[in-house]
Amino acid sequence: SDGAFSPAVVVGTGYGAAVTALRLGQAGVPTLMLEMGQLWDTPAEDGRTFSPMLSPDRRSMWLKDRTEMPLASFLWLDINRRIERYAGVLDRVDHGDMSVYVGRGVGxxxxVNGAMAVTPKRWYFEEILPEVDADEMYGVYFPRANAALGVNSVDPGWFETCDSYRYARLSRRHAHKAGYRTTFVPSVYxxxxxxxxxxxxxxxxxxxxEVIFGNNHGKRSLDRTYLAAALGTGNVTIRTLREVREIRRAGDGTYxxxxxxxxxxxxxxxxRQLGTRYLFLGAGSLGSTELLLRARDTGTLPDLGEEIGRGWGPNGNVMLGRANHAWDLTGITQSGMPALGIDAWDDPEHPVFAEIAPMPAGVELWVSLYLAITRNPERGHFTYDAATDSARLHWTAGQGEPSIRAAKAHFDRINRANGTIYRHDLFGxxxxxxxxxxxxxxxxxALGTATDLYGRVHGYPNLYVTDGSLIPGSTGVNPFVTITALAERNIERVLAEDIRRG
Ligand code: FAD
Known part of the structure; x- marks a missing residue:
């Protein structure tokens, strides 16, 4: 059972949490991690740890009766299926006009992610977090994060000849024909x-x-990198199926x-009740924000300010499919892990970084799929809803329009250059x-508003935010490398200045 007190507690086991726990453990600070999901390290009766992708079972999703895949349909046929309600690995949290996919479990x-490990363009990082020293980030913390995450790159020679990236080579050819630049994307697969x-x-x-329901092999997920190293320090313990609901602060400073x-x-x-001196929130953008909103609005941490719940964005995500000519085959084997992106981020009017995504169905579909990251200036915010005791995200369909305009500008051009059209049957x-x-x-x-420049929550000593909720809505690339590097930077400062040891 849970001990009644731990010197440090980290909520969650994602990127920010894992970095924080490793560095606390190395510094000799006894640290307890609380994760609401399960540990995924043991094969079930079918010999697999995770659900198969094309015939999903209860392991696929977090407490759902049906799978809820992002590609809702094919030729308008619903491709989701009934499953048993179970603490599976992928969650989809619906907030009206915006649904947010998140992983649940140790890591x-x-x-569940696509393993794309991308360092943002420096000029854009400087724009989104102008008060963070970019020299330090690009000189120290991005390299540290990439090394510890086990980032690697595809062998370009193999890429040109393998069957599994035929779909990416086709999309590259179509992009080049329209004058676009493509780039290899580093990966933790x-x-x-x-x-x-x-x-x-x-x-x-x-x-x-395999990808969104977990990879049974090949992926360097956090349980194999940061979290394994954290446990290896002997100072870190992970407890699963533990959901943190409330945070209070006693007069002596104990949380x-x-x-x-x-x-x-x-x-x-x-x-159960659990006390701690140093509390790190790594429950992700949705999880950590909800914990502090609830604490403010139910009065358990009444001094939290107006900035809690603000500055949220979906990183400008837009998905789309193009219909290929009959002679342009994507191949029946498509790697679930993207390796190539279309880089139009320097476009002055519509910055777009589009990952060339697989549509791995095991049959030829003549579809080229993309997940575009766009620079959408719109931001949403959260409020606390007492009736459901949860945070509600306020984000409207209209706020998503700039993302569509940006993606359309570029993919219209790619379609024109190749005589192709969009697919209309993929999203329900x-x-x-x-x-x-x-x-x-x-x-x-957000860093510098809800917290100071190192993730210390304003008004509450020894309370920290370590995860994606620090980044104000956009990074211009897939975000986990940025989250990891920022967490490395922040915990180094916190260990040096705040934490009493021995
Ligand atoms: P998370 O990784 O979200 O971790 C938060 C953890 O906290 C979770 O395990 C959760 O269960 C737990 N938790 C939440 N609330 C509580 C609570 N109250 N009590 C206890 N535990 C709690 N990014 C990339 O860079 N490249 C990609 O290729 C990529 N592909 C993606 C594909 C998919 C399908 C998805 C869903 C995401 C993808 N991402 C990708 C995004 C990336 O995974 C996230 O940005 C990243 O995981 C966020 O890290 P984090 O530290 O903020 O928190």
Whole structure:
């Protein structure tokens, strides 16, 4: 059972949380991590840890009766299926005009994401976080993050000949024909393993379409990198199926957490109190923001300010598909891990970085799929809803329009140059651009507004934010490298200045 007190507590086990726990553990600080999801390290009866992608079972989603995939349909046929309600690995949190996908389990988003490990353009990083020293970030913390995450790059020679990136080579050709530049995207999926998958030497994961419901092989998720190292210090403990609900602060400065203990069906089986001196919130943009909003509005941390819940954005995410000519084959084996992006981020009017995404169905579909990251200046905000005891995101369809305009500007050009058209059958109705979901929730507890420049929450000593909620709505690329590097920077300062040891 939970101890009644731990010197440091980290809520969540995603990127920010994992960095923080490792550095606390190395500094000799006994640290407890509380994760609402499960540990994914044991194969089930079918020999797999995670659900197969194309025939999803209860392991696929967090407490849902049906799968809820981002591509809702194909030829307007619903491709989702019924599953048993279970503490699975991918959650989709619906907030009206915006649904947010998040990972649940030890490793957070690293369990379900596409492994694309991209360092943002420096000029854009300086624009979104102008008060953070970019020399330090690009000289020290981005390299530190990339090394610890195990980032690697595809062998360009192999890329040109393998079957599994035929879809990416086709999209590259179409992009080049329209005058666009493409770029390889670094990854935390082990490209050596992928090469052996294609050669038939090892069990398939990326080449068996695995991605959003977890990879059974090949991916360097956080449980294999930062979290393994954190546990290796001997000072870090991870408890699973523990959902933090409330945060209070006692007169002596101790933070008291109310923690729900869940079973695998999501039922609350126990409710415990846990005290700590140093509290780090790494529950992700949705999770950490909700915890502090609830604390402010129910009066348990009454001095929290107006900035809590502000500055949220979906990183400008838009998904779209193009219909290919009959002679342009994408291939029936498509790596679930993207390796190439169309880089139009320097476009003055419509900055776009579009990942060339797989549509791994195991059959030829003649579809080229993209997840475009656009520079959308709109921001949403959260309010606390007492009736449901949860945070509500305020984001309207209209706020998503700039993202569509940006994606359309470029993909219209690609279609014109290649004599192709958009697909209308992928997102449930006839829309071409899907911007009602995001994989990249960012903000809610922005650095320098809700917190100081190192993630210290204003008004509450020894209370910190470590995750994607620090980044105000946009990074211009897939975000986990930025989240990791920022967490490295912040914990170094906090360890040096705030934490009493020994
Ligand atoms: P998370 O990784 O979200 O971790 C938060 C953790 O806290 C979760 O494990 C959650 O279960 C837990 N938690 C939440 N609330 C509580 C609570 N109250 N109590 C206890 N635990 C709690 N990014 C990239 O850079 N490249 C990609 O290729 C990429 N692809 C993606 C694909 C998908 C399908 C998804 C969903 C995301 C993708 N992302 C990608 C985004 C990336 O995964 C996230 O930006 C990143 O995981 C966010 O890190 P974080 O530290 O903010 O928190």
């Amino acid at each position: 957070g988003g690293s369990l 082990d490209f050596d393993y992928m090469r052996r998958e294609e050669a038939g030497e090892v069990p398939r994961s990326a080449l068996a379409s 008291w957490l109310t923690v729900n203990e869940l079973d695998q069906a999501g039922n609350v089986v126990a409710r 109705d006839t829309r071409v651009f899907e911007n009602r979901f995001t994989y990249h929730p960012l903000g809610g507890l």
